[in-house]
Amino acid sequence: MTMIAGVCMDNLKTNKILAGFLLAGLLAMGGGKIAEIFVPYQELEENAYPIEITQLADSGNNAAPVNQGPEPILAMLASADIDAGIKIAKKCSACHEFNADGKNKTGPMLWNIVDANMAMKEGFNYSGALASMGGTWDYNALNAFFYKPKAYVEGTKMNFAGLKKPSDRANLIAYLRSLSDAPAALPTQQEIDAESVRTD
Ligand code: HEC
Incomplete structure (x- = not known):
């Protein structure tokens, strides 16, 4: 009986440890998802880092003549x-x-x-x-x-x-x-x- 109890105890322990690993694994995989559930995604109204695009006037056909001299050094x-x-x-x-x-x-x-x-x-x-x-x-x-x-x-x-x-x-x-x-x-x-x- 003690033996059986011993085995049972051991199995219980093993089960607990396995369950622990499983949970840890699930958390690691699902962490992002869980976070999403608790912190719902919100659309930002503006770009957090505004990117400015300045358009060069007259680029294209009216481009200035190419500098014929040496390149800057x-x-x-x-x-x-x-x-x-x-x-x-x-x-x-x-x-x-x-x-x-x-x-x-x-x-x-x-x-x-x-x-x-x-x-x-x-x-x-x-x-x-x-x-x-x-x-x-x-x-x-x-x-x-x-x-x-x-x-x-x-x-x-x-x-x-x-x-x-x-x-x-x-x-x-x-x-x-x-x-x-x-x-x-x-x-x-x-x-x-x-x-x-x-x-x-
Ligand atoms: C075939 C000969 C020759 C070669 C090669 C040559 N030079 Fe000269 N260099 C001269 C002569 C001659 C003068 C004087 C020019 C004049 O009086 O018009 C001169 C003048 C100069 C001057 C002006 C000096 C001053 O006192 O005002 C510089 C700077 C110079 N050379 C640098 C160079 C460098 C750097 C190179 C290589 C990339 C070079 N030269 C290749 C013959 C040469």
Whole structure:
């Protein structure tokens, strides 16, 4: 009898445990449903996160002419790949030296060129075209020059077709920026926003 009672007790226990598992499983599967019953779904009157869709005026047939100049690169400078820039600069090294005590060759030495005055490297015989530019080599000017040297400085004697890939120009310019004891500041957000590329 004790044995039987023992078995009965055991069965009862097992049953309880099984029931416990079953209930837990049901709750896990049906939790969502149960929640729905207690918290009825309500249609929101407005999107919780309004999504604004602004339509561009005159998009389509009247779209503005495509910018013929180089693509912007200012936003790319902070995270540009200087090592990739060093590789691009190999295309220039037939004519340019880059180190601090570099000499002028076919082209002027390029240490400290970012933000430098144009055509001012000592002892280099510049073309009249570049000598009369009168600006500084800021990031925008370098971007436009490297895109198409002969378009930006009409009549320049730099014989180089240009770099069509924006990332190539950004990496190269980031490398040139590093060639200085006091590298030029990175562009500010305002400058990035206002970046307008000159092609004249
Ligand atoms: C075939 C030779 C040649 C190659 C290749 C060349 N340059 Fe030049 N570069 C010149 C010459 C020559 C000038 C001077 C242009 C002038 O006086 O019109 C010059 C001028 C410049 C200037 C203006 C310097 C100043 O003092 O105002 C920069 C910047 C420059 N080059 C960068 C580069 C870079 C970067 C590359 C490679 C992507 C490159 N160049 C490739 C010959 C070259």
